[in-house]
Amino acid sequence: xxxxxxxxxxxxxxxxxxxxxxxxxxxxxxxxxxxxxxxxxxxxxxxxxxxxxxxxxxxxxxxxxxxxxxxxxxxxxxxxxxxxxxxxxxxxxxxxxxxxxxxxxxxxxxxxxxxxxxxxxxxxxxxxxxxxxxxxxxxxxxxxxxxxxxxxxxxxxxxxxxxxxxxxxxxxxxxxxxxxxxxxxxxxxxxxxxxxxxxxxxxxxxxxxxxxxxxxxxxxxxxxxxxxxxxxxxxxxxxxxxxxxxxxxxxxxxxxxxxx
Amino acid sequence: xxxxxxxxxxxxxxxxxxxxxxxxxxxxxxxxxxxxxxxxxxxxxxxxxxxxxxxxxxxxxxxxxxxxxxxxxxxxxxxxxxxxxxxxxxxxxxxxxxxxxxxxxxxxxxxxxxxxxxxxxxxxxxxxxxxxxxxxxxxxxxxxxxxxxxxxxxxxxxxxxxxxxxxxxxxxxxxxxxxxxxxxxxxxxxxxxxxxxxxxxxxxx
Numbered sequence: 001x002x003x004x005x006x007x008x009x010x011x012x013x014x015x016x017x018x019x020x021x022x023x024x025x026x027x028x029x030x031x032x033x034x035x036x037x038x039x040x041x042x043x044x045x046x047x048x049x050x051x052x053x054x055x056x057x058x059x060x061x062x063x064x065x066x067x068x069x070x071x072x073x074x075x076x077x078x079x080x081x082x083x084x085x086x087x088x089x090x091x092x093x094x095x096x097x098x099x100x101x102x103x104x105x106x107x108x109x110x111x112x113x114x115x116x117x118x119x120x121x122x123x124x125x126x127x128x129x130x131x132x133x134x135x136x137x138x139x140x141x142x143x144x145x146x147x148x149x150x151x152x153x154x155x156x157x158x159x160x161x162x163x164x165x166x167x168x169x170x171x172x173x174x175x176x177x178x179x180x181x182x183x184x185x186x187x188x189x190x191x192x193x194x195x196x197x198x199x200x201x202x203x204x205x206x207x208x209x210x211x212x213x214x215x216x217x218x219x220x221x222x223x224x225x226x227x228x229x230x231x232x233x234x235x236x237x238x239x240x241x242x243x244x245x246x247x248x249x250x251x252x253x254x255x256x257x258x259x260x
Numbered sequence: 261x262x263x264x265x266x267x268x269x270x271x272x273x274x275x276x277x278x279x280x281x282x283x284x285x286x287x288x289x290x291x292x293x294x295x296x297x298x299x300x301x302x303x304x305x306x307x308x309x310x311x312x313x314x315x316x317x318x319x320x321x322x323x324x325x326x327x328x329x330x331x332x333x334x335x336x337x338x339x340x341x342x343x344x345x346x347x348x349x350x351x352x353x354x355x356x357x358x359x360x361x362x363x364x365x366x367x368x369x370x371x372x373x374x375x376x377x378x379x380x381x382x383x384x385x386x387x388x389x390x391x392x393x394x395x396x397x398x399x400x401x402x403x404x405x406x407x408x409x410x411x412x413x414x415x416x417x418x419x420x421x422x423x424x425x426x427x428x429x430x431x432x433x434x435x436x437x438x439x440x441x442x443x444x445x446x447x448x449x450x451x452x453x454x455x456x457x458x459x460x461x462x463x464x465x
Contacts, residue, residue: 189342190397191335191404192356 004176005204012169012212013219016241019161020220023233026154031231033150034108036143038066044102044123045132049073052102055128062119064110073098099132113144162240166248173208173252177201177259201260205249213242261286261439262307262408267316269299269306277303279316279462284453286407286437289427291414293444294457300443301338303462304410307441308336320407334408335401339416341393345386349377352385353400364403371399371429391417398426402433409433414442423448 046052049072056068071079076098080086123133184197217238223229253260267279277299284290294300305311307318309325309332318325320333328334343352353368354360372378375395377388385393394417401409409430418426427450430440447454454465 183344186342186344187355188332189336189338190352190356190400191332191406193331193358194329195331196358 004179005207008169008172008176008208009211011172012208012245013215015161015165015168016212016216017219019158019165019241020216020233020237022154022157022161023237024220024229024231026150026157027231027233029150030147033143033147037108037111037140038106040106040136040140040143042104042106042119043134044104045099045134046102046130047073047097047099048130049100051128051130052100055123055131056102058122059104059119062115064107064112064115065104066107067103067105069103071101071103073100076101108143111140116140162244165244166251169208169245169248170251170255173248174255177252177256181259198260201253209242209245209249213238213245216241261288261321261437262441263317263319263322264307265317265319267303267306267314267318269302269314276460277457277462278460279303282455282462282464284439284441286439287434288453289430289434289440289442289451290453290455291442291444291448291451292455292457292462293447295445298457298460300457301412304336304412304441304443307408308332308334308410310336333406334410335404335406336410336412337394337397337401338412341390341397343385343393343396346384348382349385349388349396350381352396353403355400356404367432368399368403371402371432374425374428375399376425391422394418395422395426395429398429402429402438405433405436405438407438409438409440411440411442413444415444415446415448424450 044052044055049070052070056070059065059068122128123131187196188194220233224232262282262284264279264282266281267277268275269277276297292300292303302311302314306314307320307325309329312326320328325334344355349372350368353372357364369378369381372381375392375398377392377395377399380388380392385396388396398409398411414426415423427440430438434440442448442451447456455462456465457463
C-alpha cells in the first residue's frame with residue numbers, strides 16, 4: 001500500500017475515533033444528568049394515608065415514574081424514635097398525629113417539562129388539595145437546562161466533525177491524487193492502460209471506505225468488551241460515518257474530474 | 261499499417277508540412293529527417309493522437325489515432341525523459357505491463373543485455389547516463405509490441421554504436437509486425453524507408 005493511502009487511513013481513523021468519542025462523552029454526561037434527576041425524589045406529606053394510596057394508584061401508570069413508596073405515620077414515628085434515640089419520648093410522640101409520606105422517584109430520561117406539568121396538574125386537581133409537596137424544582141430545572149445545553153453542544157459538535165471530516169478527507173484525497181499525477185503521466189506515456197488509474201482510484205477508495213471505519217468501530221467494541229468503557233452509543237452513528245466516507249469519495253471524484 | 265492522406269500542418273494560415281499520400285506497411289523502419297521547426301514533432305504527436313489540429317487523415321490499421329485513446333497502440337519516445345527517476349531500471353521497464361509472462365521477463369533481460377543494462381537492472385535510473393535512460397524507454401516500448409514506435413529526434417540520443425544497438429532492440433518488435441517511425445535532423449543509416457521534408461512537403465527518397 002502506498003504511503004499516501006496509509007496516511008489517509010490513519011487520519012480517517014483519528015477523525016472517526018474522535019466522532020465516536022463525542023458520542024461516548026455525550027452519552028456519559030447525559031447519563032450523569034439524568035441520574036441527578038432520578039435521584040431527586042418528590043416527597044408528599046398527608047395525614048390521610050387513604051388519599052395517598054389513591055394518588056399512588058393514579059400515578060402508577062405514568063411511564064416517567066420509576067417508583068412510589070408510602071410510609072405510614074406509625075412507621076415514621078418508629079423511625080424517628082430509633083433514629084434519634086427518643087425511647088423516652090415514645091409516649092409524647094404517640095400523642096401527636098404525624099403525617100404519612102409518599103416518596104416518588106422518577107425516570108430521569110422521561111421526566112421532562114411536559115411530564116412535570118402533567119404531574120403538577122394531577123397533584124393540584126381538586127381531590128388532592130390537602131397534600132404538602134416537597135420537590136426541589138430549581139435543581140430539576142438546573143439539570144434540565146444542562147441537558148438542553150449538552151444536546152445543543154452535541155448536535156453542534158456532530159455538524160462540526162462532519163464538516164471537518166469532509167473537508168479533511170476530500171482535501172487529502174485530492175492532494176495525494178494530484179501528487180501522483182506525474183507518475184500517471186509517465187505511466188500513460190510509457191504505454192500503460194488508461195483504465196489502470198481508474199481501477200487504482202476505485203481500489204484506494206475501497207481501502208479508505210472500509211479500513212478506517214472497521215478499525216474505529218472495532219476500537220469502540222474492543223473498549224466495550226474489555227470494559228474500559230461501559231457506554232452504549234447509537235449504532236446508527238456507524239451508518240452516518242459510512243455515508244460520510246462515501247460522500248467524501250464521491251466529492252473527491254467530482255473535484256478531480258478528468259485527472260482520473 | 262500507417263496511412264497518411266492530404267495531411268497539412270498550419271500555423272496562423274501558413275502551411276509548414278504537407279503529406280499527399282503515404283502508406284507504410286508493418287515491420288518497417290522509417291526515418292524522416294529534416295531541419296528544426298519543420299513540424300517533425302507535431303507529425304509524430306499527430307500520429308500518436310496527442311495533437312489533433314491538422315488537416316487530412318491519419319489511419320493506423322485503418323482506424324484514426326483517437327480510436328486508440330483509451331488503449332494506446334502507439335508509443336512516442338520524446339526528447340525529454342519519461343521515467344520514474346527514483347525507481348530502478350526494471351521497475352521502469354515493467355511499469356506499463358499488467359501481467360508479465362516469463363517469456364517477457366526473459367526478453368527484457370535479453371534486450372537489456374543488448375543495451376548493456378543487464379548489470380544495472382536494479383539501479384535507479386537517475387544514476388544512468390542520458391543515452392541509457394533512453395534505452396530504458398526504448399526497451400519499455402519494444403516489449404509491449406505496439407503497432408508503431410515513434411521516436412522524436414532519434415539522432416539526439418542514439419548515434420554510432422548506440423544507434424545499431426537501438427535498432428537491434430527494435431528488431432524484436434519489428435519481427436512481430438510493429439513499425440518504427442523515427443525523426444532526425446540528419447539522415448540515419450540502416451532504415452528501410454527514408455523520407456525528408458523538401459519545400460515543406462514530405463517525400464520518400
